[in-house]
Amino acid sequence: MIIKLTDQEIKRYNRRLWGIVIGGFSFIVLLLLCVNFGLFGALPSFRDLENPKSNLASEIMSEDKRVLGKYFVQNRSNVSFKQISPNVINALVATEDNRFYSHSGIDFGRTFSIVLYNMVGHKQGGSTITQQLAKNLFNGAQGAHNPIKRIIQKLQEWIIAVRIERNYTKEEIITMYLNTVDFGAYNTFGISSAAATYFNTTPANLTPDQAALLVRMVNAPTLYNPIRHPDNATTGRNFVLYRMSQENYITDGQYEEFKQRPLGIKFHPTDHTEGLATYFRSVLKKDVQRILEEKSIVKTDGSQYDLDRDGLKIYTTLNYDMQQYAEEAQHKYMRELQAQFNDHWHGYNLRKSIQNYDLLIKQGMQRSDRYRMLKQEGKTDEEIMEDFNTPAPMNIFTWRGDRDTTMKPIDSIVYSKLTLRNAMMSMDPTTGYIKAWVGGIDFKHYKYDQVKTGARQVGSTAKPFTYAVAIANGFSPCMQVNNVPDTIRIPGSPPWCPNSEPSSTIPGMITLRKALANSQNWVTAHVMKEVTAQPVATLIKKMGITTEVPAYPSICLGVFDASVFDMTGAYSVFANHGIWTEPTYLVRIEDKNGNVLYDNKPRVVQAMEDQYAYVMTYMLKGVIQEGTGQRLQWKYGLTNPIGGKTGTTQANSDGWFIGITPQLVTGVWTGCEDRDIHFRSTRLGEGANTALPIFALYMKQVYANPTLGIKKNVDFAPPKNGLTTVLDCGQYNQQQQGTDEVDKKLGF
Missing domain, CATH: 1.10.287 (Helix Hairpins)
Structure with missing residues (x-):
């Protein structure tokens, strides 16, 4: 009807x-x-749009402008539009917003077309790229489960999207979006981190199929995660490739080719405990935080900078390749040395053979996280000991990689104590710029930095300081001394005379150069007796040693402690014409917009005269040519101009080698965590065996890379104003004969 x-x-x-x-x-x-x-809540101002709040990782840059590592809460780094492959842009536009270049922030027609994709199983959102950017930057997911709040939030996104479109170009919008999008697992935010994490590449080098996979992860990073769900990831990637072909960004033939490819994942998650220069990055972070605080460097709104969130650029002196060479040299030789150490102690009763063994293990236990946790739980000492003697799953360090095993926690303490440690630093003696810094053997398991934070007894590496004072007082490297015990007596102090192992003592009259080359204790003590301790202690401090150096005669044999950082810096004086340039690793700090917040200038001190430094390079070359460092030539083939000094402390607790060339000074230390645990023989425990090989392996790689500019056959430059010290021993002996005859005639 x-x-x-x-x-x-x-x-x-x-x-x-x-x-x-x-x-x-x-x-x-x-x-x-x-x-x-x-x-319904404040919207961002234009200033907010210009400076969106997002957790941006701070980057540590090497001298060759490569990223050494990051400090972050979210692993996010910004890149410019030109640094992003067109494949990424095309994949994103084709899949997420095919009218991106024509709309003004909101595309109402897209909402209806998206329904079709959702019906065929390809989940899509109706928001434009600009709306998604607005959500990522300002609104997040608040109210997502509350319909009313979600409506308000959607309207906010619309308004923000329109404002963004008015104030930014399309290139800027899509770049901001790709820099802020969340790729889900492994703390990966932004296209730069995603490209590095999943393909170990940069955004500029992403191929169409790689770009398609990452773009598919944008709205469903867990569902399309290629590590956890490779089948889903393949399906999602192929859908994006299909959309790219539909929008004519790739041909149908390319679509067929790319969709047949394997995912090609090169998984490389970023972790604070992994990557290059882990120890250096840890020390640097504390220094940067201290500098920002002490210099009162704050943001424009007066708030403090946060290294983990504010996207600072920290420019350092480290060279990426040289850092890699240093770490490779350490890994290669320490694996071999640890095997020597294990064989050396195999079959021995550690409790009987190692002094203070029980005390060392007890201290190691009490310093462990496990012990502190059990104490906090209120466990008694008996319960704690029972726990430490009960096998448990754990992950331990080995030179073949981390190993999951089951062992008693107390045995893991013993294992750690018997693991050799090593540290190394390499620097340009002229600029003071540090090129490589290896603070330990594995930051994940042993976080204590042995380059700058730690200090160990320096042993015979201190001997050149005494000889340097002697040279400045008119001694010649050709001067001969009878290699016999020479007791030093100081009023108010007991007489002092060092020991000298019979097997390594050269009998008779020997030159100072030969005495230093072969690390002869008695001749060194004689020289100390002549020059006295105070001038030596003064010179050591002037050369940058920051630890306590008492003016005792025994400092000529290195009974004081110093860091690898300080000792390497001190030896740079010999290579740099007597000038100590402060070892420097931080160049400047910039904010995320490139504004310089801090610019570092190293200190410079004239520690000794140019000619005396040159004589010391001649003395130190003798160590390599005829002394304890000879294996650098006959075993490693480094016959070019290199000086250096080995060092071995009492009972072989510490092994040192510091090598100098005109362009690089490098210090290496090896030893166990506790000085009471060491090689039982000097043949194995001396610095020539525990430290020198790492220097050799490192330098061989440095010389093999011509782009570094470290030239192999460059010798130390003689002093500009000439040399008064006689280095020709034939001429020196003739002069001495003439002096003796004159003295005889005069009745002396």
């Missing part, structure tokens, strides 16, 4: 319909106005 309406009823119906439409439209306009004016 057809109901016929009167004209009056039709008019009344139309008025109601238009009232609903106009009322609904007015309500939406009013709602938008309320949102726009912040009645």
